[in-house]
Amino acid sequence: MSDLILETRDLSKAFKGFVAVKDVNLRVARGSIHALIGPNGAGKTTCFNLLTKFLTPTSGRIFFNGTDITREAPAQVARRGIIRSFQISAIFPHLTALENVRVGLQRREGGTFRFWRSVSLLDRLNPRAMELLDEVGLAGFAATPAVQLPYGRKRALEIATTLAMEPELMLLDEPTQGMGHEDVDRVTQLIRKVGAGRTILMVEHNMKVVSSIASTITVLARGMVLAEGPYEAVSRNPEVMQAYMGTVEGELQGAHA
Template identity: 65%
Template sequence: MAPSDDVILRTSGLRKEFKGFVAVDGVDLAVRRGSVHALIGPNGAGKTTCFNLLTKFLKPTAGTITYNSRDITGMRPAEIARLGLVRSFQISAVFPHLTVLENVRVALQRRRGGSYDFWRSERVLARLDDDATDLLEAVGLAAYRNGTAGELPYGRKRALEIATTLALGPEMMLLDEPTAGMGAEDVERTAQLIRRVSADRTVLMVEHNLSVVSTLSDRITVLARGQVLAEGDYDTVSADPRVLEAYIGTGHA
């Protein structure tokens, strides 16, 4: 276990019940600062429920969640976002009729003190264009800046979603299945993007593509039946007989 001051996100005894069904059962998780940490497991393992607990879309039945040593168990998603813990695709392309640049610019308006200046002049909003352009360049979308967001290919929309998340200045990003539904080319492009954006921040991701997990992750937590089954680097967990058994018949083994 890393020293406490090296852990940015920690859960203790995290539990979630739905009318008698235990979806997450006593999960202890420690995400080290500056790492890429993957949360994986077969279907029904409790990954999505756990992720929704961490990002405050669900309230835990029991247990605690701390971020930067601060108890955030009872906080709302917007509150933890202001602390620097931001879930990607939370601000997915909600403005499909705006340009790619305008979508990122809307997210950047948070820097003006939390007010979304929809009625401010174009001149005022244009002051954010340089920052928005920098973010688009970072995710490989500079060539699409003036195109309509709704017309982007699927993989490029995911890149835009990451750009809008980055616009909020997160210290830690939580990525929910970032390569889901993508073809091989988009998967590789997105994996490279995640590698770039993780250079100076912490990333926790739920991901089904084990090739992506093996390439990007510093540490992996495997869930099964709502509990932590194994934890370690990819070589460690992929060689664990319990992990292999959990994945048998799922197409991932």
């Protein structure tokens, strides 16, 4: 089997004449943490929407495990094991942490989520749900309504729910956005932990996070791939510095410290 889990070939998306993504060739290695970075408006979120089929490409192709999924629907892509998180935490606020993870676990049963079933009938999912909560450091919050969790722990719960759906490829969209330093450190460690033996593609603005956990970086600018490689090489690329126009140059270099 190829060591590539995801590949795009000349992937492009135009909106009424505006080209948001142009001829992007992305290659994500199995078992890696791959970061997609770039200045605002670079096309990162559009790329994510194309990969998860929330948008249809104008041209180009997407391959997952060697299979062309370009024309598949979002639900088909999710069933293949491409599971995405969003910038805004997508959890059920008035369900407990345990109940949120159980919702994710019901996906394996191949039917619709059965919110109306008796809680006792879902108790058989509790052992696995607790394992996942423990994996993300939330075992002690199992009975806590999600709305009462601090922001960083909400993000951890979202990751646990994503893991419950048994992703082969996790797409994390700005996982540390809006967090203080302590939460950023906690979630960074969590991503590193859950990334062991899994494949993660993430959009992230925090360069310290990217430098500490990503094995490969792809830099987008104006919808095109500007540079790709390990962080040490990408962060010193003059074209990358120019694309950022100095706004995060300090971050790019400071992350080495």
